[in-house]
Amino acid sequence: MSKFLxxxxxxxxxxxxxxxxxxxxxxxxxxxxxxxxxxxxxxYSFDKKSGxxxxxxxxxxxx
Numbered sequence: 639m640s641k642f643l644x645x646x647x648x649x650x651x652x653x654x655x656x657x658x659x660x661x662x663x664x665x666x667x668x669x670x671x672x673x674x675x676x677x678x679x680x681x682y683s684f685d686k687k688s689g690x691x692x693x694x695x696x697x698x699x700x701x
Contacts, residue, residue, distance in 0.1 A: 651675060
C-alpha cells in the first residue's frame, strides 16, 4: 500500500465530503486513518469568497 494519497484517493475524499461522510467513514473506505483524511482536507481546502454586488465579502466565520 502506498504511503501517499493518489489522485483517485483525493477524488474519493471529495466525493465523501460532498455526501457529508465523516473523516472516519472516508478513511475506512480508502483503508487510511481518519487523521490522514483530516490533514489532507485541512491542508488543501480553502474558503470560497463570495459576496453580492454592493456588499463586500465578510470573512467572519461566526456569522
